[in-house]
Amino acid sequence: MTTPSNWQRKLLLMFRSEKRLNAGKVIKNYDGKSFDDMKATTITESMCDIETLTDERKSKALECHLNNLKHQSLGESELCFYHNTLIILMRRKYKMDKIFAEFERLWVAENHYLLENLSLRWIVSACDTFIDHSDNVNRAAILMNVITLMNTVRTYETKNFLQAPPAAEPIPLLDEKTDILYAGDLSLYDGLTYFRIGTDDSLRNMRKRYHKFYKVDKLATTILLAVFEKLQNNQSAFATLRQLHKDDWSKWWLD
Structure with missing residues (x-):
């Protein structure tokens, strides 16, 4: 098995960092918001950065990925988008124990709402x-x-x-x-x-x-x-x- 060189290790660290860059800021955006607050908020185009939308299925950069996902979620509630964001963060291995605890709390509290409003795609992901x-x-x-x-x-x-x-x-x-x-x-x-x-x-x-x-x-x-x-x-x-x-x-x- 070949041992990675120093530049390969640095490249890998940069890639991992980019995948989680600004994840803390993403989560902080939801500070002080209750589940009811998020249910009452509908995702609109004004909440997206239209100029940075890409055709990538899954962007390496976290914020770009979430911006694309938010644009795909127009008309849905912020709570559904929040749920999907938690899954994305765990897939990118950001504070998985803490994020999963929040994900589980959300499902225990709002399972009926989520099952009624999430697509099958995201229920399966859950x-x-x-x-x-x-x-x-x-x-x-x-x-x-x-x-x-x-x-x-x-x-x-x-x-x-x-x-x-x-x-x-x-x-x-x-x-x-x-x-x-x-x-x-x-x-x-x-x-x-x-x-x-x-x-x-x-x-x-x-x-x-x-x-x-x-x-x-x-x-x-x-x-x-x-x-x-x-x-x-x-x-x-x-x-x-x-x-x-x-x-x-x-x-x-x-x-």
Whole structure:
């Protein structure tokens, strides 16, 4: 293994410093602001530095990254942006114990608000953050269900995109295929079958098993069930199956 030279070490230190430069000032901007204050404040263009916006997905410079993120958050509350800022700071390894304690305090106090107002992208990022930083093994284990669920959905949707790019309008369901799946079990692979359209109780049973986690960790289970419900109301495979489901007893979504 090659030992880095002095200039390489200096370059690495400069890079790390740039990633966290002015992080203290960023946090200080929220001194004296309550969660309610931040909920009442909406992100507007006047709060962004328009001249320094970049097309970079993730700028090395912290303040530039946060400025880009703030511009992407126009119309959202400052509390949502504050939540996302805490995650960015932890990813850049800035005072992780202190920032995670604040992140956890925010979720305990405002989990219902965050689940209602954050996008799935940032809810998933929050789950990653709990898994990476929490000492609560049960919480991490429950939230891994969210990550597994979302990565499976995204993998499936990516496969669909690669094989047949999405049309401008929803593709109509083929009656002959739905009839086959209504009729009974259709082999998939390795002993698995496709869902029995209209009557399959697998997702209902999965949701019931999720509910059992409430006894272990209420916060993590609340997040898990909220994410699962959001998938029923977006253009996902779950929503397609819901559209075709006929059996009221085995439905897996909330009315």
